[in-house]
Amino acid sequence: MINVEALKRIVGDDWVVTKRDQITGYLADETYLGVLPKPAENVVVVKPANPEEISAILKLANEEKTPVYPRGGGTGLVGAAVPTRDGIVLSLERLDKVIEVDKDNMMIVSEAGVTLEHMLKEVENADLLFPPHPGDEGAQVGGMVACNAGGTRAVKYGVVRSYVKGLEVVLPTGEIVQMGGKLLKNNTGLDLIHLLIDSEGILGVITKATLKLYPKFGATATLVVSFEDRRAAIATVPKILQAGIIPMAIEYTEKSLMEETAVHVNMTWPAKQGKAQLIIIMAETNEDQLYGLCEQLSEICEKNSAVDILMAETTSEQAEILKIRSEVGNALKPKIADALDVTVPPAAIATILDEIDKVSQKYGIFIPVVGHAGDGNLHPNMYWEFEKKGVLKQAKQEIYEAAIQLGGVISGEHGIGKTRLPQFEMCFDPKQRELMLGVKKLFDPNNILSPDSAIC
């Protein structure tokens, strides 16, 4: 039972939406349709204005044992935000203010519902940089922290976890707590901030985050390096890093995919040679440095059988390449039943690509792959053909097993959510599962927050 009247008393009548046709946008996220969970029948969307209202909602939900699904930008790919039980979708959209861009401390303090796009603009206006770029700019700050978003540009300074220095969190039991601050070092007590990061909304509702920023780099370039085959492209990655060159991003992609995506967005993919390509984003303090390193980088790529190196320097040329790269998911989407997120030790990427090829050959269905080569994080895209042949689960399982066999994991950045929950047991021994479930019970004794997700 959902106590709609009580919810209205907390947030005001206008911010409780019960009519099904007005909440359809809140019943799904960006999860691929082959695995998107079915939403429950009886769902109410609530849009609180502040942590105090969220606290009151959660206290009410505890009294009435009502499931609550916190929702950010809805850009997740594992169904975490989908309300699979009758209950409340708690949208953070009204917590949409950037509170402060602190230039002296190089930190941003932002409410949870601020979109990545909005945040990046504010940071840009302050002449600073938030390096990671987890694809969809509709993602919201709270969700990016709750899911430890990754994406491109994690090679140099890491994923979102590396940037989170402070949090305001409403705990499932309703307490509003402040953690950390504008601090670069903090060894005070058990680190609950790092437990909240990547907790996928099961341990608390993040309402505010303090994130570290970097100085804007003086000069950037984006290179597209083409190779005849996957192995040659991938084998080049450790050579670059071992030479002491640490780009912002080293992306792996395939020319056919990029060309297909370019058509989709009415653009032209500029790199015409080869089949397998690396997109490398270099960011350095000044142009002298940048050119010196790009030259060194080009030499390494040539020595490792690159057949073409294209270097984009102007902002618009670079933006074009990244636009096409970031649209791959959308362009492919109608053809794809599910996209995986396996991650292996970086040096094992060539091997996992071979294993993916084997699966592809076994079932006679091509598996296009994009991914973050510098991080060992790949996205094999599973066409609907797998589902039609009734082998999607099986084929995915084979890729998961290959990744684990190589010392990898089933998710590098998308998380577990609901769609990968069936694999939870293959990822951890019983004791670690028991501890995770124990932590959940400690934070959320009535299991009201995002049930059916992440670990339970």
Added chain:
Amino acid sequence: MINVEALKRIVGDDWVVTKRDQITGYLADETYLGVLPKPAENVVVVKPANPEEISAILKLANEEKTPVYPRGGGTGLVGAAVPTRDGIVLSLERLDKVIEVDKDNMMIVSEAGVTLEHMLKEVENADLLFPPHPGDEGAQVGGMVACNAGGTRAVKYGVVRSYVKGLEVVLPTGEIVQMGGKLLKNNTGLDLIHLLIDSEGILGVITKATLKLYPKFGATATLVVSFEDRRAAIATVPKILQAGIIPMAIEYTEKSLMEETAVHVNMTWPAKQGKAQLIIIMAETNEDQLYGLCEQLSEICEKNSAVDILMAETTSEQAEILKIRSEVGNALKPKIADALDVTVPPAAIATILDEIDKVSQKYGIFIPVVGHAGDGNLHPNMYWEFEKKGVLKQAKQEIYEAAIQLGGVISGEHGIGKTRLPQFEMCFDPKQRELMLGVKKLFDPNNILSPDSAIC
């Protein structure tokens, strides 16, 4: 009661030491004498060879409710390793093997008892780099992870937390678990690795760690920049970072301290000008880059009232400066009752220095300060005079309160241990304390592991 015979059956007679005169070295750590806890009367030192023996020891300890104090290099400064209850000191010293330096993945896999010195040598031999340098090279890998060691050189790539990708841990209840691996991205389940980091030995015994390495930088330089006063030195730090220059380390120190330390180690402190000094370590891909940035850096310092800039380029000159810097603690030690570890938002360092000055003036006792200016992390050194006047606790409390007032914390890198436990309540609201204690109880239901430490 400690069951010595059972312990001998687990590890062999030679590895259980009961005679008091043979275990004195295990009853203290590097904590300053003004606050070093008193060890218990009835202590046995056990030296297991592997995780299986540790598991057996912990299972026995649970049966008999015997406290167990895991011990690494004993270089901690907050008494965490001191056995304050009758029980077992569990030394990791025999887990002393570097298992692998993996050049392709740029990772090191090391047993917990390997010293920082040993580890750095192996990394150096593989032509790679482990950037952070938490002072005392007698520190051990397991302890560095358990305490999230910081130190100098955290400005560019962060503290030890940023490097930990995999752990083997023996849980207090005896299970041996494997977490993570050679992975740069991992969003699979709640992150227990990050909960273990900085848990100060209360949640498990770390037996093995997989740490990320970096390519060795092609060129490094160490600059000592002198200023007439504290404020001028400190105010320069954000200017450097905002210009897009990210050194490995930006250390704050005081000339009088460095000269005193140099005498202590029979060396000469090379920077003769000014009173307040920044030690800046620059590490870049090649010499061209390095010189370009050092020039830019020097200009910034000059614009901000630097009175002298000394640049050391040869390995031996640089090593000399760092040797003196790392000996400050030892040189001062006999005069010091306790050293603090307050951390504030980086831009508030000048203000916390002023606050420290006020405390110094109030009691009429000079407080020398060193610290990691780039990180907002300062070490005010409290002379014995404070203790003799009976105002040590009061003066420390005033500095703690000033730090918290500025949005800071009482510990940036040393941790809470036993000596800062009285301040636990001022650091967290009751709910966060309850959650931390709940996590402890979940991992260690009988509270056998490092009681009286960190949070409880």
